[in-house]
C-alpha cells in the first residue's frame with residue numbers, strides 16, 4: 627500500500643508505492659506522482675522485476691516495508707568542480723563590474739568558448755537543482771555520483 631506525504635484538500639503526494647494499483651493518479655492534484663510506466667527512474671526496471679524494501683534498516687533507515695519504489699530527491703546533474711569554479715569566477719567578475727544580477731552565460735562563453743561555457747553554465751545549474759526520483763531498493767541506496775553514473779553513464783567526461 628502506498629504511503630503518503632500529503633493527502634489533504636485534494637492534494638496528494640505519495641512517498642512510496644507497493645503495487646500496480648498505487649501507480650494510478652489520485653483524484654485531485656498529484657504532486658510528483660509515481661512513474662506511470664511503473665519503472666524505477668534510475669535503473670529502468672519495472673516494479674514487477676524489483677525486490678521490495680524490507681523493514682527499517684533494509685536497506686534504508688526509514689521503514690519502507692513492502693515498498694517497490696520510494697520517492698527520493700536527486701540533483702539533476704553531476705557535480706563538476708570546474709563548472710562551479712567557472713560559475714564563481716563569473717559571478718565575482720559580474721559583481722566587481724556592478725552587474726551582479728546579469729546572467730553569467732555571456733561571460734562564460736566569452737571566457738571559455740561556446741561549448742565549454744555553455745557546458746559550465748548548464749552543468750552548474752543542473753547540479754544545484756533537485757527533482758523527484760522514484761527508485762527501487764537497489765538504486766535508492768546509491769550515492770549521488772553512483773546514481774548519476776547508473777542513470778546517465780559517464781556524462782562528466784563528455785566535454786573537457
Ligand SMILES: [Zn+2]
Pocket residue numbers: 666667668669670671761762763764765766
Ligand atoms: Zn532501480
